[in-house]
Amino acid sequence: MRYTATGVTDPTESGGGELSLAEHAYRALRDRLVMLEIRPGAPVNEDQLAQSLGVGRTPVREALKRLQHERLIATYPRRGTFATDVNITDLAHISEVRQELEPLAADRAARRATDPARAGLTAVLADLAGVESARHDAAGLMRLDLRVHRAVYAATGNPYLEDTLIRYDNLATRIWCLFVDRLPGMAGHVAEHGPLLEAIVAGDPERASRLARGHVEGFERAVRDVI
Template sequence: MESLAEIAYKVIADRLIMLDIRPNESINESQLSKEMQMGRTPIREALHRLENDRLVVTQPRKGSFAAPIDITDLSEVGQVRQILEPAAARLAARNIRDAQSPEIGQYVGLIESVGERAVDQGDLMRLDLSVHNAIYSLTGNGHLEHTLRHYGNLSTRIWLVVLERRPLVVEHIAELGPILRAILAKDPDEAGALMDAHVRNFSRYIASVV
């Protein structure tokens, strides 16, 4: 069973990543406590953890704020992900267990249905982040998973700011389907190559907007 601090962490992290709490916006502990119906101690524990994740900044005598976003960080974050994401996809294809296949198959179905209905930017980015996180969890490497989740969260915040100028194309999300199918087929070379192309394509798309 998850602790209150873990629940608070996940809820607040989602709001920060998806920009429901805007960059530089003050974080009201009392309001969060009321909304989540829990004491302020787990809220503070969650904020401390989010500060370590570079999603929150704390200023003495002023309180906690959503971390600012510097779009120039996107290039450096992208360089890290360009190296690590294909490696994660290859490891996932090598290590996926039969018991994990149904969950990945569900993601394939979600991705392939995206073009059939109207989906807002927030939902698209949540799906993108969820699929990447699912791949990381398949690697069997906790250090790699932690690192990629960290950079995935940071880059998603920046992307959402950039994509306010130009909507995300559904084709980017559709590229995840073949990657997952390659993982299900336990084909590390194909999974790695497709992920490499996926990350490069999105980097080019974002660069055209910035």
């Protein structure tokens, strides 16, 4: 993410170009919550967040309203605002939604992706090359995983589908982060996206859809194996 004179440019999601301060605050805080940099159950202080992001309280307040709607924070009267807990019992519900929508997104991306979108997917694919043999920390792998998914969602050309899947992928990633020390083969899980991206770039919706469904099912199995 880079700053400009009037906002922030974020190439990882659609609606690119210069972002408002509120959008910048939202995306930055969202990813801190998703990556558990703000721990589940931790208090969320508007003043501290505004200072750390270099923005005023108003953009932070707007961001927190959106994050509450997305189940990443919760506000309680006379108690304050807190990062939501990660509840493993939600895994089945989250996976149920993703098993239907991830294949749909892959299919639509393969059919509809514009030339710039395919170029972006190809760039992400290049970053995936050799991920299993290279040395990556867990946080780096998970950020790459998020980048892959968000690039696919953006390539669908459907902002409603994109927004919905980002929300559910965020919740799934929080579960992954919670068990990261016990999940083996993280690099392999991330590298699995390579064939998926290749299918989308090649315009093969059937293969892309099949691979996307298998990826979601594999994620759920991996988590259940360690709980």
